[in-house]
Every structure is written in structure tokens, then in C-alpha cells.
Amino acid sequence: MASQDALGGRLPGLFGSPDTSSFTEFLGAYAPDALPGRRVLPQGAVGVEEIPHATTIVAVTFPGGVVMAGDRRATAGHVIAQRDIEKVFRADEFSAIAIAGTAGIGLELMRLFQVELEHYEKREGRTLSIEGKANRLASMVRGNLGMAMQGLAVVPLFAGYDEVEDRGRIFSYDPAGGRYEEREFHTIGSGSPFARGSLKKLFRADLSAEDAALVCVQALYDAADDDSATGGPDLTRGIFPVVASVTADGYRRLGEDEVGALARSVVEGRYEAPGGPTAPLR
């Protein structure tokens, strides 16, 4: 802990210094060990594949917003570590964040990002632009590069409503902190190759918010169909994907009943056509 100074009084000196409105930067100076990327892993760490991993996330834009959804499975090696994990979260009033990769670090990163945005907002009296938020997240992911090289990679997907341009936007990341803006839709995680194919066929530019949510649930079903690490809708236990939309009205997580109805209709449809809806051939 930093020493006390006269101006800071009992607030340790760093609390009073006006230099940064970034929570991550401040925490890095005040309590470096509290940041996910600063820890030193023992040499030759083994067994990282036995640490729970979070899997598939999809995001789809529609006119006036964006929908993000994630399955509920976390896997540790070949074992299902948790069947109702949540991987999609509110980042702030107008954005959502989801994580894939090492679950523990991902959840920590997500929590840090939430505080980062709120901290900036409270100190500066304004919210960051959507690019500003996306860039902050990129530098936080970059901070985890050392861990990623040792097998504890985590990759977020960030989506938000752009108030200036009145549209939903999606940003993806690589473990080195690369930030890429995606058009129309994107998916990350182990089931993403299958979800991507599904999204490609189901996406339309004029989707309604409800249909965008349906597209997400269909794509997650297709991912779960072919990827063992992605969980499908669990009708017996009533565990459905987490689906959230971000529009001019802000972040909204769809209720269990809404998602349940969507998931049931998708499963019903698959009795008739196990491959799901087909795209026109010509």
C-alpha cells in the first residue's frame, strides 16, 4: 500500500493524485497483483487444459441495435465443469461483453472492464465513446498476453449501441490485443466455426430485434450440434442461452420465459428438419 501523504491524509497517496481516470491503470499502480495479467505463472505449468473453459458466443446486428448470446457450458478437458455458467454481461448502459477461453480469467477481465467504464463515467462526468470502450478492452486483453502464451488465453467479444451513428456495432479481439470491428455478425469460441456457418445463412440486413435473437439461438444450436464443448438448450433442466440486446433504450437481458420460448421453438423445428432452416439455393 502506498504511503500516506499530507494532502491525501488517510486516503493513501495514490487516491488523491489526479493523473488518471482509468481504473485499470490506477489498480496497476496501487495493487498490481489485483490485475489478471500481472501474475507470474510457475515455469512449466501443466494441466491448464483442466481449468474450465468458456465456449461459444454469437452476436448479430439489426437496424438500431445488436443482440449477443452465449451458451451455458463450461468444460474442463472432457468434463462439463458447469452447465449453467453465464458468459454474456452488461458492460454499461449501452454495451455488452462476452467471454470465451479460460473462464476464471475471462470473468475477472469482464468485471474489471465493467468497473473501468463506470469509473471513467463517474470521474469524468461523461461516458466513453464506443471506440474508446473497445480500445480500453483491447489494452486489457493485451495485458493478459503472457498468460495467453502459457495456455490461459481469454478472448472477449464486445458489442454496443453507437449513439452517434444509431446502430449496433461489434468488436472482436485476438489474445495479443488486436481489435477488429466486425460487420453484421460475429462469433467466437470453440463452436464458432459451426455458428459462423449458421449465421452466414440466417443473417438478413433487415432483421427485427426478436428475429436477431432467434438467429442467435439457432446459431448456438448449430454450434452445440457439432461442438462437444458447446451446450445446447437444456429443456429438461430449463437452462437456456443467455441472450441480451443493446439498443437506444439501453442494455436488456431477455427474460428466461422469452429465451425459453425461443429455444423451445428452435428445438421443435429441429424435429422436422434436424439441420435447421434452409437457405434458398438460388
Next chain:
Amino acid sequence: MPFYVSPEQQMKDKADYARKGIARGRSVVVLQYEDGILFVADNPSRALHKISEIYDRIAFAAVGKYNEFENLRLGGVRYADVNGYQYDRRDVTARGLANVYAQSLGTIFTETNKPYEVELVVAEVGESAELDQIYRLTFDGSVADEHGFLAMGGQADAVSQALKERFGEGLPLAEALRVAVRSLEAQDSERRLEARSLEVAVLDRHREHRLFRRLAEARVSALLSEEPGAASVEDEVEDGGEGSPES
């Protein structure tokens, strides 16, 4: 050659200095109302706030020198966010924050030549009015636990007296706001306050997650023009569509 100044005289001089500085500014009123805690400042600036959000249920109000209380506010936001991140959001309390501020202000008052010319309120809204906490901190680090209402700043005594005459428990928002504004007008017999020159915010226990909300000028003037005793149903409807907490 240094003169001997007795500690009593030294402290008294510092206290007088701080009091004078605070008395030059305009006043701020904090009072409990039906749904939480209401903050009203006689402050025409839209950018330099005297009332701010600290955390989910905690707000900060201050009078005196801007750079000094702004410094304390920024430190408070850091204190709250660090604790909320390392423990849990529920573990950030107004009592903890008030203690930290009291220690800071006390140290500054005794150990430096120039005391802070500020007076603060740290308030936390509870599940019910009995669980609301309002702490008032003065320049020397004293803390007082307040109930109902309080005024601080320039003519605080006159405003307090006016508040005492008008205040009642569990007033609806429009009425509580009127009480606050009429009391602030007691600063000066000529003073008439309009929505434009007021900074108004609430900690509303019926909101979700972050309970702090600023009331925009249009909303304040609508509330002020509401007939006394009119049904408060209108409030509820309007509350829905005001955008983000900082709008």
C-alpha cells in the same frame, strides 16, 4: 524571528479561515423524501458539479472550494471502486467512506497550514427511510450523523431554519423539491431560484443497480410548477424516460 502562537490560537485561526471560505459560497440542501434522498444545490453551472455519484447507493455533495472538494470526490470514487472490485459491491458503505474522508480532512486540518475550505455530505440510501444514512463532514474532520434534512454552505443557518419550518417526513418528490428550493431562497431575501440555476439529483431506492440520478432542467421546472398537493402519479410515469443516470 518566529513568534509563539498557542495551539488553541492556531486551531482557532485555521477554523475561522475555513469557515469564512465556506460562508462565501452558495448553499446545498440534502433531505430525505418518499423514495430516498434528494440533493439540491444553488449552482448554475452545468459542468462543475456540487453533487455527484460515488457508488450504487452512495452520493456526495459539497460546498466550498471546488478544487478541494473535487479532489476528495475523485479520491472517494477510487476508494469505492477499489473496494467494490476487491470485495463485493455490497461492501462499499457510506460509513466507510465517511471515515476515510474524516481521517483525510482531520489530517489536513492539523498538519498543514491551510485547511480545506469544504463541507461534505456522504449519503447512502437504504431499503427504507430508517436505513438511510447521511453523514456530514466539516473542514476539521468532524463527522455528524444527520436525519431528515440538512443545509450547508453560505447562510446555512438561515436555510436550516427555513427547512425546519417546512420539512416533513415522507414528502413526495415534487413537494420535497419545493421545500428545498424555498429554503435555499432564504439565503437572501431577494433570491428567486429557477430550474436553470439549480443542480438537482436523487438517490432513489426504487431504481435498480445505480440509484443515483440527476434531474434534468426540464424535469425540475415541471416538478416545481406542479400544484402543491397534486397527485404524485405523474412522477412515476415521467421517471421512466430520462435516459442514462448522467444525462
